[in-house]
Amino acid sequence: MSSLMLLLVWLIFFMVLIKLLPILGTISGKTVKLMVLALICLGNNRQD
Numbered sequence: 731m732s733s734l735m736l737l738l739v740w741l742i743f744f745m746v747l748i749k750l751l752p753i754l755g756t757i758s759g760k761t762v763k764l765m766v767l768a769l770i771c772l773g774n775n776r777q778d
Contacts, residue, residue, distance in 0.1 A: 740773065 747766070 751762070
């Protein structure tokens, strides 16, 4: 997978996430924040 394709996937993912945040936030904001942090960490680790 090229870096451009990976960037595009992350961009779409974050756009969807931002749209879902108000809904997810009402369920449990802390869980969503932890999931986002975990995904960012996984994404950074894969680049190495």
